[in-house]
Amino acid sequence: MSQTIGSSHERPLRVTVVGAGPSGWYAVGALLDAPDLAVSVDVLDRLPAPYGLVRYGVAPDHQKIKSVSRVFEKAARDERVRFLGNVTLGSDVSREELLDRYDLVVYAVGAQADRRLGILGEDLPGSWSSTEFVAWYNGHPDFQGADFDLSHRGVAVVGIGNVAMDCARVLAKPAAELATTDIADEALEAFRASRVEDVYVLARRGPVQAKCSPPELKEIGELPGVDVIVDPAELEDPEAAGEIDRQSEKNLELFRELAERGDRGSPRRIHFRFQVSPVEVLEADDGTIGGLVVERNELAPSPGGRLRPRGTGETEVLPVTAVIRAIGYRSLPLPGLPFDERGGVVPNDRGRVVDPDTGEARSREYVTGWVKRGPTGLIGTNKADSAETVAAMLEDLPGLAAGAADPRPEAFTELLESRGVRYVTFEDWCRLDELETERGAAAGRPRVKYCGIDEMLAVLGELEREAEAGRPEPARAAEG
Ligand code: NAP
Numbered sequence: 001m002s003q004t005i006g007s008s009h010e011r012p013l014r015v016t017v018v019g020a021g022p023s024g025w026y027a028v029g030a031l032l033d034a035p036d037l038a039v040s041v042d043v044l045d046r047l048p049a050p051y052g053l054v055r056y057g058v059a060p061d062h063q064k065i066k067s068v069s070r071v072f073e074k075a076a077r078d079e080r081v082r083f084l085g086n087v088t089l090g091s092d093v094s095r096e097e098l099l100d101r102y103d104l105v106v107y108a109v110g111a112q113a114d115r116r117l118g119i120l121g122e123d124l125p126g127s128w129s130s131t132e133f134v135a136w137y138n139g140h141p142d143f144q145g146a147d148f149d150l151s152h153r154g155v156a157v158v159g160i161g162n163v164a165m166d167c168a169r170v171l172a173k174p175a176a177e178l179a180t181t182d183i184a185d186e187a188l189e190a191f192r193a194s195r196v197e198d199v200y201v202l203a204r205r206g207p208v209q210a211k212c213s214p215p216e217l218k219e220i221g222e223l224p225g226v227d228v229i230v231d232p233a234e235l236e237d238p239e240a241a242g243e244i245d246r247q248s249e250k251n252l253e254l255f256r257e258l259a260e261r262g263d264r265g266s267p268r269r270i271h272f273r274f275q276v277s278p279v280e281v282l283e284a285d286d287g288t289i290g291g292l293v294v295e296r297n298e299l300a301p302s303p304g305g306r307l308r309p310r311g312t313g314e315t316e317v318l319p320v321t322a323v324i325r326a327i328g329y330r331s332l333p334l335p336g337l338p339f340d341e342r343g344g345v346v347p348n349d350r351g352r353v354v355d356p357d358t359g360e361a362r363s364r365e366y367v368t369g370w371v372k373r374g375p376t377g378l379i380g381t382n383k384a385d386s387a388e389t390v391a392a393m394l395e396d397l398p399g400l401a402a403g404a405a406d407p408r409p410e411a412f413t414e415l416l417e418s419r420g421v422r423y424v425t426f427e428d429w430c431r432l433d434e435l436e437t438e439r440g441a442a443a444g445r446p447r448v449k450y451c452g453i454d455e456m457l458a459v460l461g462e463l464e465r466e467a468e469a470g471r472p473e474p475a476r477a478a479e480g
Pocket of ligand 1: 160163164204205209216278326
């Protein structure tokens with residue numbers, strides 16, 4: 001009689017989680033905690049460093065939030081888990097090859113792309129997405145060497161979510177404060193030379209509808225050398241009332257406090273502007289940005305009751321020469337998986353990948369995190385989300401007739417080796433982590449990041465060579 005996969009250590013359930021960000025690690029944690037489950041999990045990531053958005057998205061001056069990586073580290077150190085970094089789905093391995101070697105596949109790939117405004121001039125030099133900007137200052141390998149020129153005096157940040165708060169804060173913060181963080185060295189240089197004086201945060205709706213969380217807003221009000229400018233009249237607009245919950249009440253209170261303080265002659269200013277939408281990025285004679293045209297909005301309830309912005313035709317030009325759109329992230333389609341273009345997610349039922357044509361759940365494939373629910377929520381939100389996906393996986397186990405064709409753990413690493421893929425293990429990462437932290441300690445910083453994939457692999461290669469050179473000859477070691 002055949003045995004249910006995962007019911008004994010002779011045939012543990014083999015799972016791969018694609019993506020070593022928060023949702024991926026929370027899924028691993030839920031699998032490890034599942035009672036009576038014999039499981040072994042490989043966590044893949046296209047980058048050599050684990051932790052996804054914790055390393056590359058959370059702002060460098062928010063180290064406390066980054067400490068959640070300790071929870072993930074605990075999972076990574078479990079003997080049932082392997083981290084295999086520097087492995088890219090699509091180029092190093094195909095989806096079919098994963099399905100051949102793992103019983104279940106969980107895609108936890110997040111949302112790597114950005115949303116667009118769809119306005120004239122959006123692609124001019126100096127118009128950036130927050131995705132690029134944040135990844136650049138956090139040392140993401142894909143964005144090193146990107147041309148983020150901070151010689152601008154006026155910068156617009158479009159959107160009023162927490163990513164917009166991060167961008168505005170980092171732009172206005174004194175470089176000396178950034179220098180004590182793990183910000184990428186290249187970005188630190190640019191911030192040291194920054195000439196930014198005015199940052200305009202643009203909300204298309206009112207203060208009540210601001211998506212930022214009160215602690216993030218409060219922090220903006222506490223930045224040294226920065227005045228926060230809010231027009232009191234924009235806070236009392238009766239049109240923007242409604243939808244008030246505890247968060248918006250608190251935000252409103254903070255905006256009122258900030259409006260009272262006003263301009264105190266500080267060297268830098270963050271201006272909050274409400275009920276305005278960018279309609280055109282103006283091009284200067286030299287091809288750079290010459291200003292941003294914004295249109296005043298009125299708010300009207302949609303059939304669902306949500307207040308929506310509607311242009312009034314009244315426009316003004318903001319004196320900015322750089323624009324950062326922080327209007328949300330977007331997941332990208334994965335090879336061989338269905339994708340809901342409108343929602344920017346993989347269609348799913350509580351994490352089970354669903355074929356939109358048939359409405360049927362696909363066997364053995366699951367999603368979690370932003371690619372499952374869209375780019376919303378804090379890091380901790382992923383815990384419950386991944387628990388839901390893992391619950392669906394476990395529910396489906398008894399019906400799983402056949403799993404992977406070759407579930408041996410070596411089957412996957414042999415495949416990588418046969419292709420010359422230099423995968424990075426968790427032990428490798430720990431060595432890099434130690435070196436980054438040592439470099440940081442020498443500079444009074446939490447860490448100094450290695451920002452390039454080649455750089456990380458070169459450091460690991462060097463360590464390997466040193467270890468080999470220092471290792472005693474096997475014969476002599478036996479004699480001794
Ligand atoms: P978000 O919270 O969804 O905010 C997006 C903002 O962009 C909203 O203000 C939205 O306005 C605006 N927007 C969208 N489309 C627009 C358009 N076409 N024109 C003008 N404005 C537009 O997204 P996010 O800031 O990218 O954050 C993503 C998630 O990560 C959030 O859950 C956030 O809380 C979390 N996060 C947390 C932290 C932290 O805890 N410190 C830091 C960063 C991110 P509407 O409301 O009108 O749609």
